[in-house]
Amino acid sequence: AVPTGNFGDVLAGEVARRMGLPISTLVIATNENDILHRTLETGISEERGVEPTIAPSMDIQISSNFERLLFELFDRDAGATAAAMAEQKATGRFALPQGALEALRTGWASHASPRAETLARISTVRQQTGQVIDPHTAIGVNAAMACRRDTVTPMVTLATAHAAKFPDAVVEACGRHPDLPVHLADLYDRPERIHRVPADLAAVQDAVRARSAIAA
Numbered sequence: 421a422v423p424t425g426n427f428g429d430v431l432a433g434e435v436a437r438r439m440g441l442p443i444s445t446l447v448i449a450t451n452e453n454d455i456l457h458r459t460l461e462t463g464i465s466e467e468r469g470v471e472p473t474i475a476p477s478m479d480i481q482i483s484s485n486f487e488r489l490l491f492e493l494f495d496r497d498a499g500a501t502a503a504a505m506a507e508q509k510a511t512g513r514f515a516l517p518q519g520a521l522e523a524l525r526t527g528w529a530s531h532a533s534p535r536a537e538t539l540a541r542i543s544t545v546r547q548q549t550g551q552v553i554d555p556h557t558a559i560g561v562n563a564a565m566a567c568r569r570d571t572v573t574p575m576v577t578l579a580t581a582h583a584a585k586f587p588d589a590v591v592e593a594c595g596r597h598p599d600l601p602v603h604l605a606d607l608y609d610r611p612e613r614i615h616r617v618p619a620d621l622a623a624v625q626d627a628v629r630a631r632s633a634i635a636a
Contacts, residue, residue, distance in 0.1 A: 421447035421564035421577045423556040425478040427456065427485035429578060434489060437527070444573060447529045449563030451478045451555075454532035456486065461530070463521040465504075466513035474535060474589040475555040477581065482508070493520040531563035538562065542593035552590060552598050554583040 422430035430446055437443040448456050451473045459465040467481045487505055493516070494500040507514040516524065533541070541558035545551055553561070557579040564577045583590050583598035590598045600607055617627045 421449050421560050421567065421575060423449045423475070423478065423560040423563075423578065423580045424456065425450070425453075425480045425483065427483035427489070429580060431485045431488055434492075445527060445529050445567070445569070447531065447563045447567045449560040450530065450532050451475045451538065451559055452532065452534055453479050453481065455481050456483060457530040457532040459516070460524060460528060463516045463518075464513060465508060465516070467508070473555075474538065474586065475559055477556055478559070489524075490520070493523050529563075529567040531566040533559040533562040539589070539593040542590060546594040546596065552583045552594065552596060553579065554581045554586045554598075555589045556581045557583075558593075
């Protein structure tokens, strides 16, 4: 179960599966901006606008990496893939052919968590385990719980962000301000270093080389 907005992490799971990793089902975990969930449920990819949420990495409509999966679902037909993308750009929607939809549903599942469900999961995990998780991870856990098909096959949920990145949501959910990771505990006390560089490609390249660990 992978929290996803732009479809990159969960697509990596698909690549790993095609390389032999024994994954029975990849679960798409998303929030109210649920175009991927709706695509799997209905077979139609349709834009509906972006709604700001407490899981902002999922506040997206067009997941650019989904095109890469479509290419596989369309039997690596670049023309068909390009045509679907062009139709979505022109009209805001396209329908998956039946064969592609069946292939998608064979090895994939999905779940969309609304705000209340996400906050409740953060609270529940905190109460049950003492672990403080962020909204994206909570959405992943919700999807795992919703889409688990048996009690034998292990379900792995990816945590894709630290709770300290989303303190307001965590405080709202469980009343605790999340601590920074130990190695960043003094982050706000560290000195800031700023290097001003002209808006010029060569100047930027020179600055990177000068400060790079691999500089000669």
